[in-house]
Amino acid sequence: MTRHGKNCTAGAVYTYHEKKKDTAASGYGTQSIRLGKDAIKDFDCCCLSLQPCKDPVVTPDGFLYEKQAILEYILHQKTEIARKMKAYEKQKQAQKSSSQLESKSEEREKVERFKSRENSIVSKPINPFTSSSSSGESSASASSSSTASSSSSSSSSSAPSSSQSLPSFWIPSLTPEAKPTLLKKPSKTVLCPMSGRPIKMNELITVRFTPLDPSLDRVALLNRQDRYVCAVTRDALGNSVPCAVLRPSGSVVTQECVEKLIRKDMVDPVSGDKLSDRDIVPLQRGGTGFSGSGVDLRAKEARPVMQMYKNS
Known part of the structure; x- marks a missing residue:
């Protein structure tokens, strides 16, 4: 009864299941879904490739990356920044040249206006006894012929140009009032893909995990669920175990070991170096599927919203 009840289409009530089904099929409305454990990476996986790290490195914010992947990302971002900066400089140069042309055209117009005003001044008196009818008729005929020729030439020249470049009123970038998109000056700082903070x-x-069984090779180690242990207490590491990386040695220890053992003397138990609070980097671990794991387990996809309007 329950299975057939979800597919019932003769009911008088628009059920929650029908609403969710129609929302997924229509393509409108924001969709949200709760992620499970399978959708979240493990604590020893790279944040970019989502694969177990072979040569892991960690940022000061605690995000783990494969060294090759993060270096390729940084180089790619620097290349993109250089390309955007080149386009911005080109746009800036074009704006500078256009402003220079505008200033030159304004100066030219001022000179032309000055010349026209100077030429309109009569320097010798007009003889009132001479007949100006013949000269007026000749000048009128000349002006009419010149206007006719200019109108015909302008119409002939405007015909092909209007047919070649017609305004488009349905594409925003091709409308007559559209202006070219101005590029903003790009930032020269490479940002971390996870935290959004500057990364260098x-x-x-460099992170050095302590394997559970040193005799196993990499393939056999990756096939096991418990792969690494704490470098001090030998406790198994996992997504549910808060971990930290010690900067001098790169060893991975549990947060419990840090609070109970390492913070008393502030000495790296592996290398023997003095530690500070900055040298203890909490590792961003993967999710466990539980809401208290510290990972955002709800994903949202924003889509267009269909609004209903009532005629008043």
């Missing part, structure tokens, strides 16, 4: 190659910290 010299700030990346």
Whole structure:
């Protein structure tokens, strides 16, 4: 009864299941879904490739990356920034040249206006006893012929140009009032793809995981669920275990070990170096599927909204 009740189309009530089904099929409205454990990476996987790291590095914010992947990302971003900066400089140069042309045209117009005003001044007196009818008729005929020729030439020249470039009123970028899109000056800072904060190659910290069984090779190690352990307490590491990376040695230890053992002396137990609060980097771990894991488990996709209007 329950299975057939979801497909009932003769009911008088628009059920929640029917609404969700229609929303998914229509393409309108914001869709939200709760992610499970399978949709979230493990704690030892790269944030870019989502694969277990072979040569892991961590940012000061605790995001783990494959060294090759993050270096390729930084180089790609620098190339994109250089390309955008080149386009911005080209636009800036074009604006500068156009402003220079406008200033030159304004100066030329001022000179032409000055010349026309100077030529309109009569320097010798007009003889009232001479007949100006013949000269007036000749000048009128000449002006009429010149206007006719100019109108014919303008109409002939405007015909092909109007047919070649017609305004488009349904594409915003081709309307007669459309202006060219101005590029903003790009930032020269490369941002972390996860945290959105500036990232530099010299700030990346090399991470050294302690394998559970050192005798296993990489393939056999990746096939196991429990792959790594704490470098001090030998506790198994996983998505549900908060971890931290020690900057001097790059060792991965549990947060419990940091609070109970390492913070007492502030000494790296692996390398013996002095530690500061900056040298203890909490590792951003993967999700467990539970709401208290600290990971946002709800994904949303914004789509166009269909609004209904009532005629008043």
